[in-house]
Amino acid sequence: MYEMVSAQRPFADQAHDSYWMIDICNGVRPKIPDLMLDWIPKWYLDLMYRCWSDDPLERPEAFELGDFSYEIHRKHLDNNIMRQLKIADENQKNTSKSQKQELFSYSS
Secondary structure: OOHHHHHHOOOOOOEEEEEEHHHHOOOOOOOOHHHHOOOOOOHHHHHHHHHOOOOOOOOOOOHHHHHHHHHHOOOOOOOOHHHHHHHHHHHHHHHHHHHHHHHHHHHH
């Protein structure tokens, strides 16, 4: 879910070693940039945070995620959800372009 909204792998800037695994076991989660919090739909963030919960009982079960995905698909004509997803997609594309431009400007 994180990768879908950020276009980056979680912890892409960190070595995937034993220290990283310990950090995750100790509750470290990927940081969502503040600017993204303004355009990611709240319902999406809430579900993602539930998936990241330290307590397995707070995490959604597979059938709940399946039902949720089905409902999103079934209600694809719901303009509010589609508008939110389109805005998030456009913002993600713009953020990715901005990050690429920053990388190129630093390398020149």
